[in-house]
Amino acid sequence: MARSKQYAQRVNILKKVRVGQAWRLASVVERNGKIVRDHVLISGCDEHHPEGGYYLEWYQNGKRKRHAVRDFADVIEAARHKSIEVNAQKAGIIETSQEAEGQRVTIGQAIDEYLDFIKAHRKERTYITYRYTLDRLLRQWCRRFFVDQVTREDILQFMTDCYKHGLGKRTVYDKLVVVLQLFKRYGKIKLIESSDWPHYVETIRSIYEAEEIGAMLEHSDQDEAIFLKFLLASGFRDREVRHVAWRDMDFRNSLVRVTAKPLWGFGPKNWEERAVPLPTALVEQLQKLRNAGTGYLHNWCSPI
Numbered sequence: 001m002a003r004s005k006q007y008a009q010r011v012n013i014l015k016k017v018r019v020g021q022a023w024r025l026a027s028v029v030e031r032n033g034k035i036v037r038d039h040v041l042i043s044g045c046d047e048h049h050p051e052g053g054y055y056l057e058w059y060q061n062g063k064r065k066r067h068a069v070r071d072f073a074d075v076i077e078a079a080r081h082k083s084i085e086v087n088a089q090k091a092g093i094i095e096t097s098q099e100a101e102g103q104r105v106t107i108g109q110a111i112d113e114y115l116d117f118i119k120a121h122r123k124e125r126t127y128i129t130y131r132y133t134l135d136r137l138l139r140q141w142c143r144r145f146f147v148d149q150v151t152r153e154d155i156l157q158f159m160t161d162c163y164k165h166g167l168g169k170r171t172v173y174d175k176l177v178v179v180l181q182l183f184k185r186y187g188k189i190k191l192i193e194s195s196d197w198p199h200y201v202e203t204i205r206s207i208y209e210a211e212e213i214g215a216m217l218e219h220s221d222q223d224e225a226i227f228l229k230f231l232l233a234s235g236f237r238d239r240e241v242r243h244v245a246w247r248d249m250d251f252r253n254s255l256v257r258v259t260a261k262p263l264w265g266f267g268p269k270n271w272e273e274r275a276v277p278l279p280t281a282l283v284e285q286l287q288k289l290r291n292a293g294t295g296y297l298h299n300w301c302s303p304i
Contacts, residue, residue, distance in 0.1 A: 011083045012057040013075055014066075015040050017049035025055060037072055053140060058086050067145045070161075074143075105147045105186055111139055114182050124265065133178040137162070147186045155179070155191050159198070169200035226285050234276050239266060246290055250275070254283045 014025040017040055026040035026049075038050045054069045056079055069078045111134045119127045141161045144150050158179060162172045176198070183191060208216075213232065217225050231241065240258050243266040248257045255275045258268045268274065278286075 011079045011086060013079055014055045014057055015049065016052040016055060017042075017047075018051055023052070025057075028054075035075065056082050058082060060086065060089070068140070068142075070141050070143055106145055107142050107147060107150075108139060110147050110182060110186055111135060114185060123267065129174075130178055133175045134182060137175065138179055138182075147183065147188060150183060150188055150191065152191055152193070152196075156196060159196075169198040173198045173200060223289075226282070226289060229282050230278075230286070233278050233282055236276075237269070240268070249283075249286060249290075251283055251287050254278050254280050 013028050013035065015028055015038075016023055016025050019026075019042060026042055029036045029039035029041060029046050038048055039046055040049055041047075054072060054075050056067045056069060056075075058065050067078075067082070069075050115127070115131055115134060118130045122130075138158065141158055142150075142154065143157070144154055155176070159172055159176060162175055167175070176192075180191060183189075213228070216228055220228060230236075234241075234256055236244065236258070243261050243264055244256065244258075245261070248259055249255075250257065254277055256278055257273060257275045259273050260267045
């Protein structure tokens with residue numbers, strides 16, 4: 001089987017596929033002058049690989065360039081346009097400048113740099129959320145190569161792709177915020193109109209009724225009951241509860257504090273420490289628990 005021909009001898013069509021435990025770029029397979037969908041050449045053999053995406057590859061100013069193409073239906077047309085552009089540049093019809101090109105930021109470069117910034121300056125949970133939005137969704141779906149090429153239509157298409165993959169309006173709203181933050185960092189602002197934002201219903205959070213709380217306390221042992229009362233009285237968030245320590249307790253003034261724990265990589269929301277008053281009866285139970293030095297709650301609230 002012959003390798004896929006180069007469009008105008010300049011642009012190759014490749015597909016990124018998984019071979020064993022690794023990903024690699026492979027030439028696509030052609031039959032009767034047409035590309036066979038999801039078929040690539042691996043060590044000279046025709047193999048079927050439905051996973052992965054398509055890429056264009058060409059050389060410009062002596063450097064190899066690649067650009068992802070989101071949909072198989074767009075591959076041929078994208079290759080044709082790129083071939084025309086490359087040959088026009090070679091013929092001098094379109095002028096190119098290595099210096100000007102070097103100043104342009106690619107989508108991939110912008111994503112990598114922004115994620116490095118988020119990883120260093122934000123919490124791990126924020127980084128993981130941003131990484132999925134930018135590295136998995138935007139990098140795969142964005143049709144543009146450079147940041148300065150992005151338009152309102154590209155953002156709307158990104159939203160459409162999110163909907164097609166089953167994401168809800170609230171989720172798409174959150175993803176859109178992250179994407180627009182990325183482009184704003186590189187000077188691309190006002191990419192969408194106010195009417196373009198997804199509209200969603202803000203759901204009411206479920207709460208425990210007094211009867212339900214009473215039932216839980218009734219069926220709890222002593223340690224579990226103290227823990228439930230602490231959750232109820234403090235109103236601490238999940239990560240705040242998991243990172244509270246005995247040193248955060250002020251038994252004299254019946255207070256518990258939310259404090260940063262750099263050793264555990266924990267910081268309060270909005271980077272603000274705060275103190276929360278607790279009922280005196282609960283504080284007395286917690287003090288007895290600490291003095292006893294037993295039970296799983298003692299380990300939960302152990303000192304650092």
